[in-house]
Amino acid sequence: MAQRTTATEVDVVVIGMGVGGEHAAGELASAGLEVVAAEAELVGGECAYWACVPTKMMVRAADLLAEARRVPGMAGAAEVSPDWSPVAARIREEATDEWDDTVAADRFSGRGGRLVRGRARLTGPRRVAVGDEEFTARRGVIIATGSAPQAPPVPGLDGVPYWTNREAVAAREVPGSLLVLGGGPVGLELAQVYARFGSRVTVVEAGDRLLGREEPEAGGLLAGVLDREGIFLHLGATAVRVEHEGGTFRMELGDGQVLAADRLLVATGRRPRLAGLGLEHAGLDPTARALDTDGRMRAADGLWAVGDVTGRGPFTHVAMYQAAIAVREVLGRPGPEADYRSLPRVTFTDPEVGAAGLTERQALEQGIRVRTGITRLASATRGWIHRAGNDGFVKLVADADREVLVGATTAGPGCGELLHGLQLAIHTRIPLAELRHMIYAYPTFHRAIEAALADLGGPG
């Protein structure tokens, strides 16, 4: 690509103002650097406008309905009449400002940064073009362009008006029926929300279990709960054709079954947004699936990458963690390298599924001599007291040679919060003997950890 002769010189250019880019650009501007940040859509990115924040508002509302439905048999009678309008209004008024990022853009300008609207591309090492403007970055460029939904190559799919998470978040009405392709976190959180608001929901998952990246017990647990809530599940199912006619979506499966619904949500994963970024002009492979970064978030000399583009865990907390490291690096401040050993993630279904570190399978693949312990939440006093909605378990994965935890899953009501103590144990390698000899408050859900530790067996 021909370089323009005049380019504006600044300290740093940040490409993409999602959670990762916004954090990095804001901090660097506050530190007094001259920062230009390019954003093609909305400052705040996917998380604020179409992902974490609005979906968790939807989940909160759906969970309230589910709790109210648990009143019979435990506390009397309750009549529940779901109404989507307060959810749709809250998403518009509180979460997204009607998908207007003025507040976030002003916040960045208020810190001294310059926001440039448009799609940026690299035109050389430390050189970035946005529309007609070109910038050179004395210290370097931070790529934080996030990820985009990835649809599978199912015949007919690209010609129909399917939903991604964006349309599912922006919906003003609950569809009478919803077909969800993909049983990962996006598909399951949204499937349960819509089902609890009265939609007839069917989930089609190609793998043999739900939430395939996590422990098999988590997928099994959710399959049981969702089935009980009236969600139709097709596991190990392949969609071979999709069509949309007369307002109805029809999906043919490999076994010949045809499923029909008013809406189709495609939630089959996301892919780092790297196409058209001009990576080749910075000496990087433009066909790479993700940007390979070192522990200091460097992808090349004078080029850092943070967030979903790094492929290190597509979560907001990872993007922010990495952004903080990149900021330190740009400012030349000392600090530790990125450490993903206790990487936490929580799927906000009900029951929530929290996980940190390695699954049993990942640990085995790393050659670790593994010991596991598991306990059902219902068998802990608090789980038994809780009764309705007490589905869940705690599973621990230990390194039998080093006698420390390397992974944990906490599934149950609000059990994403239960994860933190275990994450700390994994991260700081607390010896199992220490964990066993702590006192666990009675009757809490976290006492289930003590039972799972006992189930691990081994010395001590």
Ligand SMILES: Cc1cc2nc3c(=O)[nH]c(=O)nc-3n(C[C@H](O)[C@H](O)[C@H](O)COP(=O)(O)OP(=O)(O)OC[C@H]3O[C@@H](n4cnc5c(N)ncnc54)[C@H](O)[C@@H]3O)c2cc1C
């Ligand atoms: C439905 C859903 C629910 C989720 N829930 C959670 C959750 O509960 N917890 C959690 O931790 N994570 C959750 N995630 C994941 C989370 O949203 C992402 O990990 C997070 O948004 C990644 O941040 P990012 O800064 O890397 O990218 P993004 O948020 O994707 O931001 C990237 C930004 O870059 C801009 N951009 C892209 N290319 C260019 C370009 N060339 N020039 C200029 N700008 C560009 C985009 O417009 C965008 O604003 C969820 C995801 C989905 C889809």
Ligand SMILES: NC(=O)c1ccc[n+]([C@@H]2O[C@H](COP(=O)([O-])OP(=O)(O)OC[C@H]3O[C@@H](n4cnc5c(N)ncnc54)[C@H](O)[C@@H]3O)[C@@H](O)[C@H]2O)c1
């Ligand atoms: N609570 C959270 O932190 C949260 C919430 C939502 C999303 N996210 C993150 O966003 C990313 C995207 O989520 P996702 O659920 O879209 O992706 P995912 O990759 O986690 O799950 C996609 C699912 O779709 C299935 N699939 C793929 N192709 C298929 C096909 N042709 N037919 C049927 N099923 C098919 C896969 O087997 C998989 O189970 C994930 O990495 C996730 O961790 C996080």
